[in-house]
Each structure stands twice: as structure tokens, then as C-alpha cells.
Amino acid sequence: MKYEIIVPEFAEGAEEINLRQWMVAVGDAVKKGDNIAEAATDKIAIYIESPEDGVITAILAEEGDRVLVGQIVGELEG
Amino acid sequence: MEKNLNWIDLGLISYEEAFKLQVELHQKCVDGVWEDTLLFQENHPIITLGRSSHEKNLLYSKEELGSMGIGITSVSRGGDISYHGNGQLIISPILHFERYVKTAHQYVRCLEEIVINLLETYHIPGKRVKGRSGVWVQDSKTGEDKKISALGIAVSHGVTLHGLSINVNPNLSHFSTIIPCGIEDKGVTSMEAYVLTPPSLVEIRNAFIIAFNSMFGTQTVERMIEIT
Numbered sequence: 001m002k003y004e005i006i007v008p009e010f011a012e013g014a015e016e017i018n019l020r021q022w023m024v025a026v027g028d029a030v031k032k033g034d035n036i037a038e039a040a041t042d043k044i045a046i047y048i049e050s051p052e053d054g055v056i057t058a059i060l061a062e063e064g065d066r067v068l069v070g071q072i073v074g075e076l077e078g
Numbered sequence: 079m080e081k082n083l084n085w086i087d088l089g090l091i092s093y094e095e096a097f098k099l100q101v102e103l104h105q106k107c108v109d110g111v112w113e114d115t116l117l118f119q120e121n122h123p124i125i126t127l128g129r130s131s132h133e134k135n136l137l138y139s140k141e142e143l144g145s146m147g148i149g150i151t152s153v154s155r156g157g158d159i160s161y162h163g164n165g166q167l168i169i170s171p172i173l174h175f176e177r178y179v180k181t182a183h184q185y186v187r188c189l190e191e192i193v194i195n196l197l198e199t200y201h202i203p204g205k206r207v208k209g210r211s212g213v214w215v216q217d218s219k220t221g222e223d224k225k226i227s228a229l230g231i232a233v234s235h236g237v238t239l240h241g242l243s244i245n246v247n248p249n250l251s252h253f254s255t256i257i258p259c260g261i262e263d264k265g266v267t268s269m270e271a272y273v274l275t276p277p278s279l280v281e282i283r284n285a286f287i288i289a290f291n292s293m294f295g296t297q298t299v300e301r302m303i304e305i306t
Contacts, residue, residue: 009181010183015183035234035235040128042158042230043186043229043230044183044230044232045231045240046182046232046233047234049235
């Protein structure tokens with residue numbers, strides 16, 4: 001089953017955050033809750049977690065991209 | 079619902095040693111085997127490079143900083159470049175922020191408000207500056223806004239780490255080795271500049287605990303911890 005990797009709500013409403021680093025690559029196996037990407041504003045660094053156990057199948061945002069809360073930045077197959 | 083958390087004062091400690099402990103406590107908090115905790119410390123002089131830091135904001139080489147007795151290290155918090163040293167109280171709340179607020183952004187806003195409320199008890203008019211992080215005070219002579227408290231947090235598995243610093247009576251000349259937080263046109267100040275007798279870090283620690291409890295409706299208990 002396909003799962004989407006989504007930027008979590010760290011602020012109310014749509015707000016941009018800088019996708020700093022992917023900690024996984026396509027083909028990597030991950031467990032639910034693993035930190036798989038790091039994003040940061042001028043005050044907050046957050047870790048995007050894997051929503052389920054599975055294998056990363058797509059990276060949809062590049063390191064350095066400005067991404068929005070709720071944006072799908074990757075996919076995994078669980 | 080009662081919200082209880084611990085507070086631990088590490089005293090004067092190296093940044094690296096304190097961060098190692100912070101990471102351990104953070105993991106224990108995530109695992110549910112340690113309660114939410116306010117961690118207090120004072121560091122030996124060191125420059126920290128956050129996840130959004132830029133090289134151009136470091137004005138001296140590592141060797142030059144070393145000759146001044148200032149270390150340098152990269153850290154996992156948000157934000158740009160910052161300095162920590164004697165006379166500056168560092169507060170690292172390690173907590174499940176969703177127990178207190180809805181979002182990490184709200185949590186940061188509350189931390190800023192706590193500092194503003196604390197400064198008010200010393201008749202220091204702290205404020206936010208639009209587009210800038212942290213807490214600022216307007217210089218009464220020049221009208222310039224100067225930063226008195228820097229802030230940068232990280233959130234992993236729903237638990238926060240890093241936090242904020244309050245300049246009580248640090249060596250302000252050390253801040254000239256960086257462009258603090260990457261903000262070129264703003265200076266740095268301390269509580270010492272606004273009070274007759276600078277308070278001790280212990281006094282500010284206690285004032286922060288009171289202000290934190292007031293903000294979040296919490297009760298805090300001191301815990302001791304062995305540093306190995």
C-alpha cells in the first residue's frame with residue numbers, strides 16, 4: 001500500500017519551511033516513526049517521520065526546497 | 079489536568095557535555111521513561127552553528143577563536159549562528175510540546191512571551207521584532223533594537239530540545255566574533271545594561287521557572303542528575 005510523506009503542521013495555517021536534508025534515499029527500508037527528513041525555519045528544526053513501515057519509493061522535494069505544511073514530499077510502499 | 083515537569087540545573091558545563099546529556103534525556107523522554115524537563119546550564123565560551131547557518135556569519139577562523147578561548151561546534155537546532163558563554167543562562171526545555179500547545183510555532187511564541195514576562199519583572203521592556211527571532215530591547219540612547227534572548231529549538235518524535243538563552247551579564251565583546259543569528263544590522267545586549275546590579279544566573283533560573291509555570295499552568299520539581 002502506498003503512503004505519503006507529508007510535512008507536519010508546525011504552525012497554524014500554511015507556512016513554509018526549508019527542507020534541509022533527506023536522511024533516507026529511494027529504496028531504503030524505514031520503520032514507522034523513523035526520522036527521514038529534516039526541515040528548519042529560523043527558529044525551529046523539525047524531523048519529518050515515516051508514517052508507516054515500508055520502503056521509500058519516491059522523493060518529491062529536493063534538499064533546499066521551500067515546502068509547505070501538508071505538502072507531500074515523498075512516498076513509501078508499506 | 080495537572081502538568082508536572084522536572085527542572086535540572088547543570089551549572090557551568092561544556093556545551094558538548096551538556097548536549098550529550100540533553101540528547102540522552104530527550105531519548106528517554108521520547109521512550110516515556112523520563113518526565114518533561116527544563117534543563118538549565120551555563121557554558122564555557124562557544125559558538126554554535128545551527129541548521130540554517132551561513133559561513134559568512136562567522137567573522138573569525140577557528141584558530142583565531144581558539145586563541146580567544148572560544149570554541150565552535152555544529153548543532154541540530156533551527157536558526158543560524160549563536161554564541162554561548164559565561165554570564166548567559168541557557169534553557170533547554172525537553173518536553174512533549176503538544177501537552178502544552180497545539181503547534182511548535184505556538185510553543186516558540188510562548189517561550190518568547192515567558193522571557194518578555196521575566197524581563198518585565200526587572201523593568202526591562204523586552205519585545206519581539208517583526209521578522210526576527212528571539213526577544214529584543216530598545217536601546218534607550220540610540221533607539222536601536224538589541225537582542226537580549228536568542229531562541230532556536232528542534233523537535234524530534236514530538237519532543238523538543240535546544241531552546242533559548244538569556245544574556246544576564248555575558249562578555250558582550252565575544253558577540254563581535256559572529257553576526258548573531260545572521261542578523262547584520264542589529265546588536266546584542268544583556269540584563270546588566272538595564273539594572274543597577276546584575277542578578278545571578280540562579281535568580282534568573284528561578285524567575286524563568288515561575289514564568290514558565292505561569293504560562294503553561296505547570297508545577298516543577300528539581301531533579302538531580304549524575305553526569306558520567
